[in-house]
Amino acid sequence: MDVLGILIPVSLFLGLLGLAFFVWAMKARQFDDPEGDANRILTKEWDDKPRP
């Protein structure tokens, strides 16, 4: 059961990492237009290079 001592901190760390990314994504306003973003991947614009 000693492995728990490693696994629990690891799982918590990964979870916190996920939370941190979520906070970042929200601050970067990535949830403002879910429907538009879902459609934007279908257009051919900016396929070769990212939008400046």
Added chain:
Amino acid sequence: MTVAERDLEAGMTSGGFSACPACVAAPSAERIAQMAAPADARIMLSLPSAHCAACISAVEGKLNGFPGVKSARLNLTMKRVSVDAEPQITADILIEALKSVGYEAHELDAGLLSATEADKQARDLLMRLGVAFFSMMNVMLLSIAVWAGAEGATRDMFHWISAAIALPTVVFAGQPFFKSAWMSLRAGRLGMDVPISLALILASSISVFETIYSGHHAYFDAAVMLCFFLLIGRYLDYRTRAIARSAAEELAALEVPRATVLVDGAEVVRAISEIIKGDIVLVRPGGRMPVDGVVIHGESEVDRSLLTGESLPVFAGQGTLVSAGEVNLTGPLTLQVTAAGRDSSLHRMADLVAVAEAAKTRYTSLAERAASWYSPLVHILSFGAFGFWMWQTGGDLRYAINISAAVLIITCPCALGLAVPAVVTAASGRLFRKGLLIKQGTALERLAEVDTVVFDKTGTLTMGTPVATNLDDHPRQAVEVAAALAGASGHPLARALADAARAAGVHPAHVEELREVPGYGVEGQWKGQKVRLGRAEWCNAEGQTQTATWLCTGDAAPSAFTFTDRLRPGADVAVKALQSSGKRVILLSGDTEPAVAAIAATLGISEWASGQLPAEKAAKVASLTAEGARVLMVGDGLNDTAALAGAHVSISPATALDAARVASDIVLLGQDMAPIADAVRISRQSTRRIIENFMISGGYNLIAVPLALAGLATPLAAALAMSLSSITVSLNALRLK
């Protein structure tokens, strides 16, 4: 530019309006725009018809390629585009540009303050939701280990870690519930949030207590799960309302907040509130009358359609009384103010609305009705269980509190909190895609109960724009001359005639010395003859009931070009669908009898009335309501406002006057009227789903509550009951078609 100035400009230049031909060139607006320091314009447009990936490319491609536009981005969720542009770009230029690629657009008031405020709240809820989700997943991971049989020190350690995650989460994510519970307690009510908060606090504290004394059951997972599911409901609810509110309220105001006053011959722009009786006010062609007054100088025609529903412009000359809200069409008018501000007819209309709204009994929604008996019941059950087990166990406080906490957690309206928002979100999303905006949360429920539909005519069933009907009855030469004369005027009939001639491939004749005579028409010289296009009496012709303009060439007999008001697309479909679903359809219009009779006959409406005054419309709606009918009022004008406010539920098109839109519960964004029938159908369906959802969550409680009361509920049972019922009601909401 400040917000107020933007408002003014927007008010004077908003397109898509029945009789505002010269708005774009309204000089006072231009001057005010110039007075402001040149700053980059941030323009927000509502695009009701945008719906796909191709729309994004088309709209952004068109706008980004437009000279002067720095960047444009379409938000498909909100169906609006925000544009950063150089100061000379106005919303109207962009609206025209979008029209050329086939998108109907309306200007939104970029009252940025309120927009960011709404955004902040939504993001705040989303943040709490994300945190609750993170803890739920991690606590659940540890809880599963406990349920799987972790014993002794291992179980205690898992409980301690859970506590470390769950307690901060409940404090942070539970705040919306704690706040609203506190507010409702202070107001002396027992809202739904009171048992929720109590369950959160009780579950957390009892779990900490159990953990300290290494007990078997801890409810940390239940507490964070409760937070998560209820926050989903909260967030959905908030987002639906935020989208509707921002779009409906930010649609640019059409009322003029300022007026041009003549002080000793000099023009001064003043706020309407500062104008007093006796002031001299100048109203340019295309402008809206800011006050009630009497014409002391100038001749013109005025469009009263929004106030009275009359589709025919009326002559205004010296001595004519005009009311605030009418549109000046052809010549500048100088008015002496007879009533301004509080006393103006516009304000009397607003008073009428206030009376109608006060008379309307506050509607209690299904959710409120459910909460009003559910929340006391939950408390009684929980305290009852506490008392019973105290008595049964001979004063075992720990056991009794454990049972009462379990009862609270299980009965906690997780599913109930999702039951309404999930359905309303699904339904309003569906209606939004059809071009209908739900402004009021309970509008859908009220719409479902409707059995009588009252329509206004001008601007609602019809577009409020005239269409030439008898171009083919005239010799080609006459049409050429008429087209040349019509091209020189901004009058709606002249514009309609010029458009029709152009569409028919007629080239305007060469007419010289074109001159517009305000209030009468246009005249000129053609092949040495005097030609005139205008009012019947100006051409010495007999007036007729139909909307018409007259052409007279020299001494020849005058001939009439007739017009009809075009039906709004989908009006016939909507009326037919409503009639076939058994609704009583009534047409109430302020217009003249022949015009109303013609429309009623075309649409197959047998019950109609013409020449209705605003108060008569409101009275008719009130009397229908008194007879027990649930009235849906559809209207756009100021004369409909009181009726809109007084009806059980009301719809107005996006082109309606501000006051009408504010008074109505649902706004029709597109031109098409067919979605109204769909809206009624979807609303009935969604009400049925809400009731089904209540029954589903009630069913879960029926099984789980006896278990909890008997002291058999474990944290595992609570978690299962909670998640299963929440998922079932969400899936049920998605069945909406």
